Amino acid sequence: MKGICCRTAAVLAFVVTLSAYVLVTTPSEFNDPKDVPARVSAVGDPVAVIAPLPDYVSNGSWYDLDGTGSYDTNGGLIRDWFWEISLGTTNETSHASLHRYMFKELGLYKITLTVTDSQYQSNRSFTAVVSVLDKDGDNMPDWWELSYMDTMNETSSGDFDGDGYTNLEEYASGTDPSVRDAQPNFVDEMVSHWYVFVLVAAVIIGAALSTLPLLRRRRKVEEKKKIAAAIAIEKALEQEEPK
DSSP states (O other): OHHHHHHHHHHHHHHHHHHHHHHHHTGGGOOSGGGSOOOSSOSSOEEOOOOOOOSEEETTEEEEEEOTTOEETTSOOEEEEEEEEEETTEEEEEEOSEEEEEEOSSEEEEEEEEEEETTOOEEEEEEEEEEESOTTOSSSOHHHHHHHHSOSOOOTTOOTTOSSOOHHHHHHHTOOTTSOOOOOOHHHHHHHTHHHHHHHHHHHHHHHHHHHHHHHHHHHHHHHHHHHHHHHHHHHHHHHSOO
């Protein structure tokens, strides 16, 4: 009986010792944040912050999607920044605190930033941007202005390269507004505007042809007058001759 009590006491002592070891050693074993289980309630939650973006951007322009202002309310560390950019049915993602992005298509972009801290608590923030073709309304695409003139301060009536052609004429003709173009000579004008010359020539020829019948009628009338005058002179001379 005494032996059984001793064995029971020994088993209980082993269980108590093992439980104490587990309670003491378990927290120190989670050295990798990935091994930390998700908390049921957050002591300090992360806050996702997207740096302000303009409501409207020029099509083809680059902007920084900046989430570096995100923070943890308990002084913890943000371990992941997850960007989601959607345009219609197209979606792009990125894991970075600062993401360089081009708004290369026209339309409404929905942008979501999800941040996660070292305790696997997450928070999300949203914004939206509209990409337009001509933000400054000068009838020239913004991407074209930035590509060739590196500025959007030029107007459509301006002449960036000073060659006598306006910026809008350069865009319409597909020429480079930063390179001076030679002024066209008469031959070049004829070649590039041949249809105008053909039209003018056709009008002149048509007018000439339409006046031919009138000229012929006038000539006949004048000939008749000359004949009548000659007959009258001849009769006058006959009357003056002595009988």
